[in-house]
Amino acid sequence: MTFRSARDAAVPAHLASADQLSRLGFDDRWDHAFHEASTIHLPDAPAFPARVVRTDRGACDTLSAAGPVRATWGADVVAAVASDPLAVPSTGDWVRVQAWPDGNHTVEAVLPRRTAVVRAQVGGTSSGQVLATNVDVVAVVEGLYPDPDLGRIERLMALAWESGAQPRLVLTKGDLGHDAAELAAEIGGQVAAGCPVDVTIAHEGEGLDALREVLADRATLALLGASGVGKSTLLNALLGREAMRTQALGAVHKGRHTTVTRELHLAPGGGAVIDTPGLRSVGLQGGEGLAEVFADIDGLALDCRFSDCAHDREPGCAVQAAIDAGELPERRLASWRKLQREAAYQARRVDARLRAAELAVWKQRTLDNRRAAKSGRQKR
Numbered sequence: 001m002t003f004r005s006a007r008d009a010a011v012p013a014h015l016a017s018a019d020q021l022s023r024l025g026f027d028d029r030w031d032h033a034f035h036e037a038s039t040i041h042l043p044d045a046p047a048f049p050a051r052v053v054r055t056d057r058g059a060c061d062t063l064s065a066a067g068p069v070r071a072t073w074g075a076d077v078v079a080a081v082a083s084d085p086l087a088v089p090s091t092g093d094w095v096r097v098q099a100w101p102d103g104n105h106t107v108e109a110v111l112p113r114r115t116a117v118v119r120a121q122v123g124g125t126s127s128g129q130v131l132a133t134n135v136d137v138v139a140v141v142e143g144l145y146p147d148p149d150l151g152r153i154e155r156l157m158a159l160a161w162e163s164g165a166q167p168r169l170v171l172t173k174g175d176l177g178h179d180a181a182e183l184a185a186e187i188g189g190q191v192a193a194g195c196p197v198d199v200t201i202a203h204e205g206e207g208l209d210a211l212r213e214v215l216a217d218r219a220t221l222a223l224l225g226a227s228g229v230g231k232s233t234l235l236n237a238l239l240g241r242e243a244m245r246t247q248a249l250g251a252v253h254k255g256r257h258t259t260v261t262r263e264l265h266l267a268p269g270g271g272a273v274i275d276t277p278g279l280r281s282v283g284l285q286g287g288e289g290l291a292e293v294f295a296d297i298d299g300l301a302l303d304c305r306f307s308d309c310a311h312d313r314e315p316g317c318a319v320q321a322a323i324d325a326g327e328l329p330e331r332r333l334a335s336w337r338k339l340q341r342e343a344a345y346q347a348r349r350v351d352a353r354l355r356a357a358e359l360a361v362w363k364q365r366t367l368d369n370r371r372a373a374k375s376g377r378q379k380r
């Protein structure tokens with residue numbers, strides 16, 4: 001795909017196909033948001049909606065009704081980013097683009113995001129990084145073979161839940177072992193309970209139907225996972241073309257990072273797929289996602305004798321009892337502890353007072369909901 005330079009206004013963007021926008025996920029709500037964001041109307045400078053495909057410093061490639069358009073940040077965007085780094089136009093954003101008489105294009109506003117995948121910077125001082133926005137479904141991608149990393153799946157599933165999108169687990173490389181279905185069921189049950197699980201063999205087109213259905217609804221699917229798990233291979237299989245370069249066939253090298261930019265691709269029948277570079281470190285912004293991913297531990301904790309049980313050596317601990325009975329893997333409690341600690345640290349760091357209070361309210365609400373659900377079940 002070639003992007004028109006900022007100076008090339010060969011196609012009047014505002015006159016072109018509305019279907020292109022709708023295939024990208026543009027709907028009445030976005031249309032409304034676009035008009036809300038249109039504060040100035042210049043007769044010689046038409047504005048139009050576009051979706052951000054990829055960004056680099058101070059500029060981005062977008063897809064509009066007329067096709068690809070490259071635009072630089074307008075003054076309002078520069079000002080917004082100065083006060084909130086997360087406001088930077090990001091892959092997946094719907095933006096208002098202004099076409100200027102000299103052929104340049106600028107991004108004048110980022111339309112309010114419906115969802116956002118944001119990772120906290122581990123050990124860093126910045127406020128985090130937006131990985132993808134306006135995502136409907138986050139696919140956490142992990143290789144089923146040779147050694148799926150369950151802790152990594154849990155961490156990414158929490159990130160996916162926090163984004164506001166619908167998480168699902170995609171286990172790739174189903175062809176490299178004999179017990180793929182069994183292994184996937186075991187992994188899914190443990191770390192992605194309640195979420196759909198796909199087992200894929202990308203080059204054979206196997207296991208892709210459910211993901212294709214997601215795209216057929218003109219939804220946006222984001223692929224998150226470590227380097228080498230097969231995200232770009234999956235993207236190419238879904239798109240039916242070599243949209244992104246992948247690691248050499250059969251390569252099992254880790255950390256090669258073949259994909260280096262976050263990029264949105266329009267699927268042939270509509271819908272969009274966002275491919276991302278392999279994630280090395282993923283910090284969690286808050287504890288909301290963890291409550292979803294570790295619902296089993298939170299559920300067991302309701303039966304602990306002490307309401308502030310740390311599930312360590314306290315008498316009457318239902319979590320330790322479940323471990324002793326072989327019902328809960330010890331690894332999972334360790335993972336939960338680690339991520340809870342991290343989320344709590346992050347909460348203090350980002351905004352000591354506000355984030356901690358939010359976390360407490362959320363935890364209490366989750367606990368109350370579970371208690372209510374449980375007492376409902378016991379009454380029945």
Ligand SMILES: Nc1nc2c(ncn2[C@@H]2O[C@H](COP(=O)(O)OP(=O)(O)OP(=O)(O)O)[C@@H](O)[C@H]2O)c(=O)[nH]1
Binds near residue numbers: 172176201232248
């Ligand atoms: N056998 C087998 N190999 C696969 C499958 N999916 C991906 N691969 C291989 O896994 C390797 C890594 O695939 P990529 O798609 O480049 O991985 P990625 O997740 O995009 O990696 P980064 O871009 O570095 O983040 C390649 O050699 C692929 O051919 C699969 O279903 N089966």
Ligand SMILES: [Mg+2]
Binds near residue numbers: 232246
């Ligand atoms: Mg890749």
